[in-house]
Amino acid sequence: MILEVKDVYTSYGHIHALRGVDLVINEGEIISLIGANGAGKSTLLGSIAGIHPTRKGDIFYNGEKITKNRPHQLVKKGISMVVEGRGIFPRLSVEENIRIGAYIINNRQVVHNTMDKIYTLFPRLSERKHQQAGTLSGGEQQMLAIGRALMSQPKLLLLDEPSLGLAPKLVKIIFEMIQTINKEGISILLIEQNANLALSISDRTYVLENGEITLSGASKDLRHHEGIKKAYLGEVLDNTSQEVIQSFQASNL
Amino acid sequence: MMLQQLLNGMALGMAYALIAVGYTLVFGILRLVNFSHGAVYAFGAHMVVFFIGMNFGLLPAVVFGILLSGLLGVLIDKIALNPLRKKKSPNISALITTIGVSYIIQNLLVLGFGSGRKSFPKLIETRSIMIGDAQITNIQLLMLVVSVVLFLSLTVLVKYTKIGLAMRAVEQHETNAALMGIPTSFIISFTFFLGGLTAAIASVLIGSHYEIVYPTMGMMIGLKAFSAAVLGGIGVFYGSIVGGLLIGLTEALAATWFGAEYRDSVAFIVLILVLILRPMGLFGKKGLNKV
Numbered sequence: 396m397i398l399e400v401k402d403v404y405t406s407y408g409h410i411h412a413l414r415g416v417d418l419v420i421n422e423g424e425i426i427s428l429i430g431a432n433g434a435g436k437s438t439l440l441g442s443i444a445g446i447h448p449t450r451k452g453d454i455f456y457n458g459e460k461i462t463k464n465r466p467h468q469l470v471k472k473g474i475s476m477v478v479e480g481r482g483i484f485p486r487l488s489v490e491e492n493i494r495i496g497a498y499i500i501n502n503r504q505v506v507h508n509t510m511d512k513i514y515t516l517f518p519r520l521s522e523r524k525h526q527q528a529g530t531l532s533g534g535e536q537q538m539l540a541i542g543r544a545l546m547s548q549p550k551l552l553l554l555d556e557p558s559l560g561l562a563p564k565l566v567k568i569i570f571e572m573i574q575t576i577n578k579e580g581i582s583i584l585l586i587e588q589n590a591n592l593a594l595s596i597s598d599r600t601y602v603l604e605n606g607e608i609t610l611s612g613a614s615k616d617l618r619h620h621e622g623i624k625k626a627y628l629g630e631v632l633d634n635t636s637q638e639v640i641q642s643f644q645a646s647n648l
Numbered sequence: 649m650m651l652q653q654l655l656n657g658m659a660l661g662m663a664y665a666l667i668a669v670g671y672t673l674v675f676g677i678l679r680l681v682n683f684s685h686g687a688v689y690a691f692g693a694h695m696v697v698f699f700i701g702m703n704f705g706l707l708p709a710v711v712f713g714i715l716l717s718g719l720l721g722v723l724i725d726k727i728a729l730n731p732l733r734k735k736k737s738p739n740i741s742a743l744i745t746t747i748g749v750s751y752i753i754q755n756l757l758v759l760g761f762g763s764g765r766k767s768f769p770k771l772i773e774t775r776s777i778m779i780g781d782a783q784i785t786n787i788q789l790l791m792l793v794v795s796v797v798l799f800l801s802l803t804v805l806v807k808y809t810k811i812g813l814a815m816r817a818v819e820q821h822e823t824n825a826a827l828m829g830i831p832t833s834f835i836i837s838f839t840f841f842l843g844g845l846t847a848a849i850a851s852v853l854i855g856s857h858y859e860i861v862y863p864t865m866g867m868m869i870g871l872k873a874f875s876a877a878v879l880g881g882i883g884v885f886y887g888s889i890v891g892g893l894l895i896g897l898t899e900a901l902a903a904t905w906f907g908a909e910y911r912d913s914v915a916f917i918v919l920i921l922v923l924i925l926r927p928m929g930l931f932g933k934k935g936l937n938k939v
Contacts, residue, residue: 470829
């Protein structure tokens with residue numbers, strides 16, 4: 396068990412965003428988190444990463460209580476987060492953005508090697524390394540955000556809607572990347588609007604509604620769950636998305 | 649005569665630039681105009697006088713005075729500004745707070761040292777250097793050299809070091825910077841420390857040029873340096889240098905052409921004119937919106 400969220404409550408002022416959330420991530424798993432807008436998905440990720448302090452409950456990372464840790468301390472422990480909307484620094488160059496991801500690593504050689512790895516993973520970023528990050532396209536920014544998050548050599552990666560605003564082809568690239576990253580031993584907690592996609596890429600899925608987990612289980616079982624089908628799998632998909640989903644389902648059987 | 653005024657203006661301008669860089673540093677990171685800067689400037693000079701009175705010797709006194717001013721910068725942030733940031737209060741509250749802090753520091757200086765003028769020791773034996781028929785003192789030259797060195801080091805620090813990169817990241821988005829593993833409170837404290845340092849370095853140089861210090865010494869010069877920072881485009885280092893030089897030179901020239909009593913207003917007239925034509929200052933960038 397790399398992460399354990401235990402009965403967590405988080406609120407903004409009078410709004411109770413999370414109301415007793417329990418969630419577990421085992422080492423090496425991809426977990427997806429689905430739910431409607433405003434269900435509290437981003438808040439949960441933020442609470443794990445230390446940017447939304449919890450009001451009640453505890454969070455454990457590798458058995459250690461991290462509830463009151465500050466975000467930068469959690470990065471040092473191995474938790475890295477990609478926020479919704481990517482959160483890149485638009486007025487830093489692509490390379491500076493990547494470099495800042497390695498802020499906690501003091502060994503220059505390690506930084507250099509990790510950077511090479513990121514550039515191999517995302518050749519687009521290497522081509523554009525001297526460009527201001529704000530000038531990148533949405534897909535490139537998402538690659539940058541993920542690549543940057545890997546620079547701190549995390550054990551747990553939190554991804555908040557990496558597919559947001561991307562064309563289906565790019566979504567495919569990004570999701571294949573997520574699988575590659577996961578195969579290197581990095582556990583992943585993923586928020587994904589597209590429930591089909593979420594269920595096909597992940598080992599297990601949690602459904603969050605009004606700040607509470609209402610359903611959870613193995614993703615391949617949830618794909619046939621009546622409630623899920625009704626509430627989240629209704630949407631009509633274009634061909635590329637369907638193709639993406641089928642390829643993931645095939646590889647996850 | 650003209651050359652003499654240009655030299656005077658340049659020396660004065662570099663002094664403004666030195667102080668302006670402190671405004672620009674803090675504004676560049678926090679989007680906050682730190683009006684306590686002028687008071688920290690006065691504090692630095694008084695600390696040097698104090699340590700010399702305690703028989704520390706000139707050099708240690710100067711070093712301690714400058715370091716203490718840096719710490720005062722950190723203290724101001726920790727006590728007065730950080731709590732406001734934590735409560736996400738609007739920037740205007742922080743701005744008013746810095747004005748308040750500025751008066752508190754000045755009053756404490758009056759309490760500790762009296763409100764009168766005290767003589768400030770010469771850093772080096774004054775010598776005049778003739779350039780044609782104009783003269784410049786070696787202290788004025790020192791001011792120039794120190795300013796240039798300071799600007800270069802700050803530019804290198806911000807552009808090419810890890811902590812500088814972290815400062816720029818914090819400027820663009822504090823939470824996202826924290827998610828990169830950057831200890832943002834430390835980076836902000838460090839920025840205030842640098843701000844305090846530069847204020848004290850400026851006051852030591854200017855103090856030894858005029859050879860006097862007093863608690864309100866930072867008021868007028870602080871305001872002009874702020875104008876210099878805004879004129880050059882606040883948040884941009886070289887903007888502060890150009891802004892400082894421009895205000896210093898116009899002041900010196902105005903003093904010769906219209907008489908010394910108009911020098912202060914001319915500096916501000918230049919500021920207002922430039923801002924009407926270019927609201928972001930000469931080199932300021934229009935805020936690039938977050939993507």
